[in-house]
Amino acid sequence: MNNTTDIYQLKNGMVLLGERIENVHSASFQFLLPAGASLLPEGCCGAGAVITDWLFRGAGERTSRELIETLDRLGVHRGASASAHHLSLNVSLEAGNLFSVLDLYADIILRPQLDADQFELARQLAVSELQGLDDNPRQKAMILLFEQFYPDPFGRPALGKLEQLKTLSFDQTADIAGKIFNPSLVIFSVCGNYDFDAVCQHTEAAFDRSSNSELTTPKPTVKEKSYTHFPAEGAQVHIGLMTPAPLVTSEHYYEIAAAVSILSGSMSSRLFTEVREKRGLCYAVGANYKALKDHSGIACYAGTTPDKAQETVDVILDQFRTLKNGITEDEIQRAKVGLKTSLIMQSESTYARSSGIASDHFLLGRVRGLDEIREKIEALSVDSVQEFLKLHPFEDFTIITIGPDAVKT
Amino acid sequence: MNFEHRQLDNGLTIIGEVNTKALSTAVGFFVRTGARDERPEINGVSHFLEHMLFKGTDTLSALEVNSAFDRLGAKFNAFTSEENTVYYAAVLPEYLMDVAKLWMQLMRPSLRDDDFNIEKNVILEEIAMYKDLPQFEVMDQARALHFGKHPCSNSVLGTNESIGSLAAEQMRSYFSQRYAPNNMTLACCGNFDFETLCTLANQHCGHWEAMDTSRTLEDTNGTFKSKHILNTNLVRQHICLLSPAVSMQDPRRFAASLLGMILGDDSGSRYYWGLTEPALAEIASMQCESMDGTGVFYSYICCDPDKTRQVMDVIQDIFAEINKTGVSEAELETAKNKKLSAVTINCEQPMGRLVSLGFNWVYNHQYRSVQEDVDAIKSVKLEDISKLIEQLNPGKFTMLSLGPKTV
Structure with a gap:
């Protein structure tokens, strides 16, 4: 599992990260642009969702149609999304097309046409997508949960808020779009079959622009733990709950990963066993570690029919709370092999690895090598995880439910 | 390999x-x-x-x-x-x-x-x-x-x-x-x-016993019915269209899959330019699903309930246009490139490869290497697509719409 991450900084400050994967024909890259939901000016919630669509509606010399057709002709698989910290643009492609597509992305990021008619269409689509969330209560539950859990503005929904999206103006949004390329805060990562020196040279020329423009600096407002019920008619009650956990930079990071794995890593985990296997309360139940730069937690989702909602919440809370009472050697062994396998499989995917190294660089200021991660996983023990759980028991919960009736917490 | x-x-x-x-x-x-x-x-x-x-x-x-x-x-x-x-x-x-x-x-x-x-x-x-x-x-x-x-x-x-x-x-x-x-x-x-x-x-x-597990295979054109299901709890209109396509045993399946992509891929397709790009529908997709002895083109559209009529008109226009003038060489080349890069990326991990390996055998008792699939995609010609459109007429479909409005 030998891997080395190449790092290069452009003259304008933008960071390039690369990891070569042998025996593949593809490459994947990702741009993290510093314009996530927490960095947007007041009243512009959802502008990121509009911008990720708007950028592709014409850039450089190409109209919307010419741009999309050019990308499609190159067989590009692309995605664009907004998170608390970033607008993220990602691409997977045949490695031979890398430079042609990088040039197109230089246009998209640095020279979008930002046409007013196209703005209106991008805004309307963002409004539609937000409205569509009501028909996807599972996804909506997690968005509402993050909003309740994270200090404002870090929990602001990247998809936006309806009243703000409806009144979002062309000028405000164009102003934000003009500030997404602040090179000292941009991270570019590439993985797969490529030549790093050539990528550096090419990117240096294609992204040769300095800019000191910055969006806002968030001033976080702490949230207390809470329970909020959102009434809705439906077949199920959708339950989201979240408890604070140390940051990725914490010395206990791998203990957190092991604890989450024991709770919800796979089908022998405690949540799956107690909630689904033994009691048949849910089809979907699971928990994940969610890391922002300065705030993180473990988020859990479960969906169940209304008459089982109370028992489901009670059993889940009990599993979180009693984890500190002890874990077994067998559990830690299963967690370790599960974590190691995930790691190796991630290293086979150019897409997964390009996201992984970009995220590492942002959260940790460096990229962890696969060997380093493997050593840390192997060093985990019952004692180290139990010690962590004593220091950080899972006791405080932010909870939301969507459904006919509230539960008692 | x-x-x-x-x-x-x-x-x-x-x-x-x-x-x-x-x-x-x-x-x-x-x-x-x-x-x-x-x-x-x-x-x-x-x-x-x-x-x-x-x-x-x-x-x-x-x-x-x-x-x-x-x-x-x-x-x-x-x-x-x-x-x-x-x-x-x-x-x-x-x-x-x-x-x-x-x-x-x-x-x-x-x-x-x-x-x-x-x-x-x-x-x-x-x-x-x-x-x-x-x-x-x-x-x-x-x-x-x-x-x-x-x-x-x-x-x-x-x-x-x-x-x-x-x-x-x-x-x-x-x-x-x-x-x-x-x-x-x-x-x-x-x-x-x-x-x-x-x-x-x-x-x-080795000791498991063989049994008669035959399955009757018959193709169907489908019913071509239309139905609206009213659900006032929903906020958006959800529309599904189904029309006959080709089976997993049919060599035309590669062409049919490319036709699905030309019409309904999430980027640059006819649906994209007709529905998503002008913000008439936030989701509009179509793909070919080949099955045992039968197959369907399957479209899913999610839109503002008040725009349902307009959306259906655009879809009728898209199919009328494709029946009249077919698809262009550039559209076919683009669809091929998208499909080929998807095949390449998917097969780079054993888990991605397992499913196509298994299904090729289940349906056709045939091993197909990744290269054979790549060659089959590359060899599809414009006339293959034109013939398919003529034979299958994807504009004639079964429609079901679910949402707060009956259309």
Whole structure:
């Protein structure tokens, strides 16, 4: 599992990260642009969702149609999304097309046409997508949960808020779009079959622009733990709950990963066993570690029919709370092999690895090598995880439910 | 990349694609059974049975099964469709034989009453979950409407009624008829030794008895009916269109898949320019789904209920246009490039490769290398697409719409 991450900084400050994967024909890259939901000016919630669509509606010399057709002709698989910290643009492609597509992305990021008619269409689509969330209560539950859990503005929904999206103006949004390329805060990562020196040279020329423009600096407002019920008619009650956990930079990071794995890593985990296997309360139940730069937690989702909602919440809370009472050697062994396998499989995917190294660089200021991660996983023990759980028991919960009736917490 | 193939005396087929450079290895059982093989009174049994396989054998409890997979670090799961039930796991190469052996054991489950009764609740929860996800509900309802009396109209999950009244004995009987070795394929991809896998299979599966597991294959054009289901709890209109396409056995399937992409890929397709780009619909997709002896083009559109009429008009125009002038060389080349890069990326991990390897065998008793698929995609010509449009007329469809408005 030998891997080395190449790092290069452009003259304008933008960071390039690369990891070569042998025996593949593809490459994947990702741009993290510093314009996530927490960095947007007041009243512009959802502008990121509009911008990720708007950028592709014409850039450089190409109209919307010419741009999309050019990308499609190159067989590009692309995605664009907004998170608390970033607008993220990602691409997977045949490695031979890398430079042609990088040039197109230089246009998209640095020279979008930002046409007013196209703005209106991008805004309307963002409004539609937000409205569509009501028909996807599972996804909506997690968005509402993050909003309740994270200090404002870090929990602001990247998809936006309806009243703000409806009144979002062309000028405000164009102003934000003009500030997404602040090179000292941009991270570019590439993985797969490529030549790093050539990528550096090419990117240096294609992204040769300095800019000191910055969006806002968030001033976080702490949230207390809470329970909020959102009434809705439906077949199920959708339950989201979240408890604070140390940051990725914490010395206990791998203990957190092991604890989450024991709770919800796979089908022998405690949540799956107690909630689904033994009691048949849910089809979907699971928990994940969610890391922002300065705030993180473990988020859990479960969906169940209304008459089982109370028992489901009670059993889940009990599993979180009693984890500190002890874990077994067998559990830690299963967690370790599960974590190691995930790691190796991630290293086979150019897409997964390009996201992984970009995220590492942002959260940790460096990229962890696969060997380093493997050593840390192997060093985990019952004692180290139990010690962590004593220091950080899972006791405080932010909870939301969507459904006919509230539960008692 | 090396292909291997063996059949045991009882008909169990073992296929493998060996790649000694792979970092992981994937293995799976492909059972040729699904909702289309069910009678109405046991509708949903294939999918329920898939859950029950994880409940263990005479010597393994459910908890022991889950722990055993997790001790191997396996990324494992299963899925059931109208016509297949697939169980798969990806592991590091050193654990491959252990995880393969576990699957072999699980293919002869106990199907205990206690486990059956608890898992029934989980199935009913899964049915409830999909009721809250209209994008799935609309597809299920549309499929039933389109296929009419054809067995592919059966719902994979079943209904509250069919699952509620299902007895464990009915499941055991279905299992014994469908999970015969001659109806199953064991497929493996990645870094492993084929001979060792065959020896293991002979040891654990060699005594299974072959049965008559035939399936009547007939194609259907569908009913071409239209139906609107009113649900005032919903906010958006969810529309599903189904029209006849080509089967997995049909060599035209590569052309049909490219036609689906030209019409309804999420980027740069006719639907994209007609519906998504002008913000008439936030989702508009179409793809070709080739099945055993039949196939469908399947479109899903999600839009503002007040724009439904306009959306349907645009769709009619798109199909009228394609019937009149066909597609362009540039559109075909673009679709090919998108498809080829998807094939390349998907096959870079053994888990991605396993499913196409397995299905090629299940449907056609044929090994197809990635290169053969690539060549088949590249060789599609404009006239192949034109002929398909003429033969299949995708503008004539079954329509189901679900939402707060009846249109």
